[in-house]
Amino acid sequence: MEQVRASGRRGRDETEEERADRRFGDLLQELRVAQTGVQILFGFLLTVAFQPRFTELSGTDRTIYTVTVLLGAATTGVLVGPVSFHRMLTGRRLKPQTVAWASRLTMLGLVLLLCTMGSALLLILRVVVDDAHAAWLVGGMVAWFVLCWFVLPVWTRAKERAKELPTEGPERRPEH
Template identity: 75%
Template sequence: MSDNGGNLRRGRRETEEERADLRWSDLLQELRVVQTGVQILFGFLLTVVFQPRFTTPSETDQDIYPATVLLGAATTGALIGPVSFHRLLTGRRLKPQTVDWASRLTLVGMFLLLCTMASALLLILRLVLADSLALWLVLGMAAWFLLCWLVLPVWTRARHTSEPDEPSVLRGPGGGDS
């Protein structure tokens, strides 16, 4: 397929608005998946302090817990942010910009989710394992999350994309999410 300039393009011919609609739909599906996990994790974090075993946490655990709860709250905020963007900008003919900002917020939310997961794992594993082992296991899990959530997608995109149809959100403003 070629564009008006004769250059070969992959994919369908879509207007900017049609592309934004499809990207928005994809993003909503992604957010549905991640928001459920975040809500469960955040609910757990809010109740853990009331568990009998948590009544006498170490000084370090007393520092880790509030940091973890705040990270969970920040994650929730970032992943609900796209809904506010959509609601407040609907009907203003800003769909492409809305999708760009919602994509950025989602990436921020995913980074915060990684931090929340690592912090929650550290808190839990410190209660049942030696501190040094807990730390190594958390670092291993954080590396796993980075591999699954960042390295493999970026590697796949680089390997299978010769020229992107549009700028990427990872490369700067105005970019897309696919």
């Protein structure tokens, strides 16, 4: 539970190591969700090339497929990266640094997942509907992912930071 410390700062009363342990545990839970989705998507993508209709795809669709598979592989790699970081640095008293790098890799993984999803949707929708509609539908879905995954969290963080700013004091004059 968040509390106000004697220093007046909000937050938990925990050491740097305790905070790193908590943040890493939270991050691992988040990665489990992302990794499961990526693994299912990547597994599906790998089977597409072995379907009888794959040979009927246009050159453009084959290029989109190739890019999508590479993006899926890159996404898988970067989302597994925090596990490797943890395993290779365990016991070296580098937990805060491990958490920082794992967090960066996870954000990169989300960006790559966004690209993978957009590319996979483009491939599928080009087969299902005409090219013009596919582009608009994919654009709409990518915008939706950006809103859900990036805009709303950043907006919420900014909104909460604004609440924490002093309303009066030398930095801000009261409004009349």
